[in-house]
Structure formats: structure tokens, C-alpha cells
Amino acid sequence: MDLIARVQHHFLESIKVKQTAADELAPAIAAAAELMVQTLIADGKILACGNGGSAADAQHFAAEMVGRFERERPGLPAIALTTDTSALTAIANDYDFDLVFSKQVHALGRPGDILIAISTSGNSANVIAAIHAAHERQMRIIALTGKGGGQIADLLTGDDVHICAPTPRTARTQEVHITAIHAMCDAVDFMLLGGDQ
Numbered sequence: 001m002d003l004i005a006r007v008q009h010h011f012l013e014s015i016k017v018k019q020t021a022a023d024e025l026a027p028a029i030a031a032a033a034e035l036m037v038q039t040l041i042a043d044g045k046i047l048a049c050g051n052g053g054s055a056a057d058a059q060h061f062a063a064e065m066v067g068r069f070e071r072e073r074p075g076l077p078a079i080a081l082t083t084d085t086s087a088l089t090a091i092a093n094d095y096d097f098d099l100v101f102s103k104q105v106h107a108l109g110r111p112g113d114i115l116i117a118i119s120t121s122g123n124s125a126n127v128i129a130a131i132h133a134a135h136e137r138q139m140r141i142i143a144l145t146g147k148g149g150g151q152i153a154d155l156l157t158g159d160d161v162h163i164c165a166p167t168p169r170t171a172r173t174q175e176v177h178i179t180a181i182h183a184m185c186d187a188v189d190f191m192l193l194g195g196d197q
């Protein structure tokens with residue numbers, strides 16, 4: 001495959017995976033947005049975490065909630081647990097890297113809040129610990145995973161929402177995740193603000 005064909009292959013593969021995701025994941029994504037609105041109306045907030053590209057997704061999501069997505073509206077309460085380098089380094093240095101998110105969930109999470117847990121493998125120990133902490137805090141989980149959901153799939157309860165990208169490939173999973181995140185932001189605005197925009 002030459003370089004041009006290689007590039008084109010990425011787009012074509014992404015389109016195929018996203019088509020399957022549109023067919024399979026729309027109900028879970030809509031359910032996640034409904035859960036968010038329910039939480040926000042009850043004065044709850046949304047925490048988000050993940051590693052690497054998924055840390056970027058957690059921050060991207062929080063920015064769209066606190067700032068705005070595509071429409072003007074008051075900011076909505078969401079916090080990415082990946083951004084406070086003092087907390088992250090202190091927890092990793094003094095305790096364990098596996099606890100960088102869970103300690104923040106214990107400190108910031110309240111019953112009825114949501115944790116968005118993002119892991120393409122479904123197996124990152126710090127994301128798994130955050131899910132345990134959130135359940136202990138009586139929070140609901142929206143899990144964004146891939147590869148069948150890994151260990152995270154087995155931790156979720158019937159009150160949680162699982163959005164599992166239908167692909168074994170990390171890059172394609174991340175591409176489904178960011179589309180799901182944008183679709184959730186759009187659905188939240190649609191439910192809060194109404195209209196067809």
C-alpha cells in the first residue's frame with residue numbers, strides 16, 4: 001500500500017466502524033444523554049477520566065459542557081479529572097498511579113453525580129479504580145470502551161450506561177468515542193434548550 005492509499009484506508013475504515021457504531025450504539029448514547037440531563041436538572045455534576053487520548057477526550061467533553069457545544073447556553077458542571085497536575089502528581093507520587101482518579105472521585109463525587117469513564121481497552125487500572133470509587137459514592141457510570149469492554153464491562157450495573165466501540169483497534173475506538181461525546185453534547189442541548197438546531 002502506498003502512502004496515499006494508507007491514508008485513505010484510515011478514513012474508509014473509520015467510516016465503516018462509525019456506520020456500525022451508528023447502527024448499534026445510538027440507543028446507549030441517547031440513554032447516556034438522558035442520564036446526564038436527569039443529573040444536571042437535579043443539581044448534580046459530571047466527572048470524566050481516562051488516559052492518553054482518552055484524557056484528551058475527558059477534557060474535550062468537560063470544555064464543551066462548561067463552555068459551550070454548538071449553541072449558546074449557561075455553562076454546565078463537568079470536571080475532567082486529568083487536568084490538576086498538582087493533585088495528579090501528589091497522588092501518583094505519594095500513593096499509586098492507579099489511584100489518581102479514584103481519590104479525586106472520592107473527594108469530589110456526590111450521590112447522583114455521573115462518572116464518564118473512558119478506556120479503549122476497558123482495562124486501565126486507574127479508570128477501573130475510579131469506577132469502584134464512583135459506585136461507592138452512589139454515582140452512575142457512563143463507560144466509553146472498545147475491544148468488548150474489557151474488565152470494565154463486568155463492573156457496570158444496570159444503572160450504568162456502556163458505550164462500547166465495535167472495533168478492536170485503539171485509534172478507531174477513539175474516533176467513535178469523540179463522535180459519541182459530540183452526539184451526547186448535542187442531545188443534552190436539544191433536551192435542555194429544545195429546537196431542531
Ligand SMILES: O=C(CO)[C@@H](O)[C@H](O)[C@H](O)[C@H](O)COP(=O)(O)O
Nearest residue numbers: 051052053054119120121124170171
Ligand atoms: O491515544 C493513544 C493511542 O491512540 C494513546 O495515548 C492511548 O490513549 C494510551 O496508550 C492509553 O494509556 C491507553 O489506555 P486505555 O484506552 O486502554 O485505557
Ligand SMILES: [Zn+2]
Nearest residue numbers: 053170171174
Ligand atoms: Zn490516539
